[in-house]
Amino acid sequence: MSDALKDIWLSLKQWELWTTLGWLELRQRYKRSIVGPFWITLSMGILILALGVIYGELFKMELKTYLPMLAIGLVFWTFMSNVINEGATAFIASSTYISQLPTTKFIYILQAFWRNFMMLCHNIVIVLAVLFYFKTLSISSIPLFFIGFIIVVVNLIWASLLLAVLSVRFRDIPQIVTSIMQVVFYITPILFSGQMLSKYSFLLQFNPFAWFIDMLRSPLLSDSVSSQSYISSIILAIVGSLITLVIFSKTKNKISYWV
Template sequence: MSLHPTSRDWRLAADDFLRGMKSWQIWTLMGVSDIRQRYKRSRFGQFWITLSMAVFVAGIGVVFSLLFKQSVAEYVPYLAVNYIIWTFMSGVVSDSTTAFVQGTVFLRQENLPKTIFVMRVIVRNLIALAHNIVIVPPVFLLFGVVPDWGIFLMLPGFALLLVASFLVTLLCGILCTRFRDLPQIIANLLQLAFFITPIMWRVSQLDGRGWYVTHLNPFAVFLRIVTDPIHGKVPELYDYGAALTVIAVLTAVTWPLFARFRARIVYWL
C-alpha cells in the first residue's frame, strides 16, 4: 500500500474540506450542543466555565504575585489574559485527540465530511473562550488597566491561532484515532507545555536565559501574538514569522496525511 496520496485522494480531501466548511450549521449546532450537554441540569449551567476561571485567576493571581514579588494590580490582569488564551489552546489540543472518536455514531451512519468534526472541536472551545473572556473587562476595570488601540493587533494573531488550531485538530484527530495510546501522551505533553510557556511567569524573569523555551515553543509564540497587544505591547516580527512557519509545517504534514488516510478514519473507529 502506497503512503503517497493519489490525485483522487487530493481531490476528495479538498472536497471534504469545502463541504465541511459549507456545513457550518451542523458543526455550530454540534459545538453548542456539546457545551449544553456538559452542564446539563447544572444550576449555573454554562456559566460554571466563567465562575471557575474567575476563582482560579483570583486565587492563583494573589498567591503568585506574592511568590514572584510583583504588584497584584499588574500580575492579575497579566495572568487573566494569558491563562484564558492558554485554556483555549490547550482545550483545542486536548479535545482534538477524540475529535473523530466522539463522532463515531455519525461517521458510521452518514458519509459526512470529516472536517465537520474538526470544526466541532474548535466551536466548542470558542464558546468556552467567550465565557471566559468576559472576566477580562472587570479585571481591567478593577486594577485600572486601560488598553490602547494596539489591542486590535490581537485579531491577526488570533486568526493565525485559529488556522493552527484547525490543522492541529485534524492531525491529532487522525493520529489518535489510529493509535489509541497517543491521547495519554499528548495529555502529558500538555502538562509540560503549561510550565515551559510564559503563562504564569514573564519572559523577563528569565533574564535572557532560556531563549529556546520562549522562542522555539509554538505555544509561547501563539500566546504572544494574541496576548501581547492586550498587554499594550506590539508583537515582534519574529513571532509572526514563527507562527507562519509552524502553520506551514503543520500544513505540509497534515494535509497529505488527511488526503491519504481520510477514507480509513471510519475503519479505525
C-alpha cells in the first residue's frame, strides 16, 4: 500500500500541474465564446428558475421555500454526478499521457475533480444569489456546511479512483455508472424534500447521495442535519478509502498496460 500512498502524495504535491490542466481543459470547452465558462452559470440558472416555478406549483410549495432547496440540491448534485462520471473515465481519457509519460496516476483523478470544482464555483453564485434574495442563509451554519463538504469530497475522491481503476480494466463500467447515476437522481431528494418520501424513507437511509445532500443543503437552509448522515458518510469514507487503497496498490502498475 506504500506505493499507492506515495503516488497519491506525489500527485498532491504537483498541485500546480493538475490545477492548470483542469482549468485549461475547462477553458478549451468554451474557446472563442463571448461569455466563456459562465455559460455554465447561465444555463444552470435558467434550469433552476424553470424547474423552481413548475415543480413548486406541482408540489404546492411557495417559491421562497422551494427555490432555495432546489438550487442547492441541483447545483451540488451536478457537481457530485460529474465528479463520479468523469472520474470513472479519468484514466481512459488520459490514456495518451499514461502510456507515454511516467506520471503519477492519481494526478488524473485530481485533474477531473478540479475541473468540476471550478464548474461548481461558477454555479455556487446562483445558490448564494437565491439564498441572499430569500434571506435564508445563516452565517452561523456555514462551518457545518464546510465540514459536510469536506466529507463529501473525500467520498467522491475515493469513489472516482476506484471507478477509474475498474473502468480502465472493464470498459463497460462507465456506461453502468452513468445509468446508475441517472436512476439515483430520481430517488435522491433534489427536486423534492426528504419529508415527501415518508412512505419510502428507506430509499434515503441507504442512499449515500441523500446523506451528502442533507449535509450540504440543511446548513445553508438553517435546518438541522441528521446525525445519521454524518455517521454514515464518515464510515463510508473510511471503509471506501481503505478498500480503494488496497485495490489501487495492486493495480497501479498495470494501468499503463490496460489503457
